[in-house]
Amino acid sequence: MIPLSHYLVLSAILFSIGTAGVFMRRNLITILLSIEIMLNAVNLTFVAFGRAAGDLDGQIITFFVMTVAAAEAAVGLALVIALFRHKESLNPDAFTTLKW
Amino acid sequence: MPETIIFYLLAALAVGASALVIGQRNPMYSVMLLIASFGALSGLYIQLDAPFVAVAQIIIYAGAIMVLFLFVVMLLNAPREDGAEWDRTHPLRQPGITRWGTLLAGLLIVQLALALGKMTDLNAPVATKSDATTVSSVTELGRSLFTRHTFAFEATSILILVAMVGAALMARREGEQ
Numbered sequence: 001m002i003p004l005s006h007y008l009v010l011s012a013i014l015f016s017i018g019t020a021g022v023f024m025r026r027n028l029i030t031i032l033l034s035i036e037i038m039l040n041a042v043n044l045t046f047v048a049f050g051r052a053a054g055d056l057d058g059q060i061i062t063f064f065v066m067t068v069a070a071a072e073a074a075v076g077l078a079l080v081i082a083l084f085r086h087k088e089s090l091n092p093d094a095f096t097t098l099k100w
Numbered sequence: 101m102p103e104t105i106i107f108y109l110l111a112a113l114a115v116g117a118s119a120l121v122i123g124q125r126n127p128m129y130s131v132m133l134l135i136a137s138f139g140a141l142s143g144l145y146i147q148l149d150a151p152f153v154a155v156a157q158i159i160i161y162a163g164a165i166m167v168l169f170l171f172v173v174m175l176l177n178a179p180r181e182d183g184a185e186w187d188r189t190h191p192l193r194q195p196g197i198t199r200w201g202t203l204l205a206g207l208l209i210v211q212l213a214l215a216l217g218k219m220t221d222l223n224a225p226v227a228t229k230s231d232a233t234t235v236s237s238v239t240e241l242g243r244s245l246f247t248r249h250t251f252a253f254e255a256t257s258i259l260i261l262v263a264m265v266g267a268a269l270m271a272r273r274e275g276e277q
Binding site for chain 1: 122130131134144165176245266
């Protein structure tokens with residue numbers, strides 16, 4: 001049987017990969033994909049803890065996270081399309097008009 | 101120990117595919133690899149006696165969200181990063197830490213490692229055979245979702261509505277009525 005800590009370590013690795021993607025990649029679409037990796041790592045933690053506790057709440061909050069992920073993908077991709085129309089670029093450094 | 105072997109295979113697939121997602125220059129390959137990663141995670145959910153979450157993972161993530169990403173990648177038709185120039189100006193290639201975000205990401209990894217290192221009572225097996233039927237029951241899941249968590253469920257529907265209106269508003273061309 002697999003101990004709970006293995007799932008948590010796997011989840012931490014996936015979350016770190018997602019964080020690294022957000023900070024290192026310079027393509028808005030890949031940054032959104034990295035956010036999805038992070039959300040999935042959190043989902044895995046929820047389900048593993050719920051299974052260890054023997055109740056269903058871990059699975060239920062996973063559905064809410066999935067819903068938020070879907071909403072975030074829809075709004076984020078709409079923003080990407082609007083930004084691409086303005087500047088013809090997906091590089092986040094092209095959108096620094098508000099930067100002081 | 102077939103269970104352990106399957107766990108490590110799926111974990112390696114998830115980590116490898118996720119690492120390749122952020123290593124690819126072409127976002128099309130990134131999306132495909134992320135679908136593979138989600139498939140591996142879905143297998144892990146089945147191991148955790150959560151078959152409904154596994155199916156929802158495949159249908160919602162791999163089916164809906166990733167297809168949305170694929171559509172946008174193909175719609176924008178800008179598949180490749182301009183490698184040479186972007187590498188030259190990349191914050192990680194600059195001398196010293198030019199962005200605090202990089203430092204914070206390193207700090208996060210250290211924190212996670214410390215927190216995971218302190219665990220002593222988590223080495224018990226996560227799944228015991230006795231309560232597998234209650235945890236994997238879709239009936240119980242639906243009952244809990246529509247009784248104890250009704251408010252959150254209804255609030256989620258408002259969230260979806262707001263996201264839908266927001267996405268339609270954002271993606272609209274300027275000057276259109």
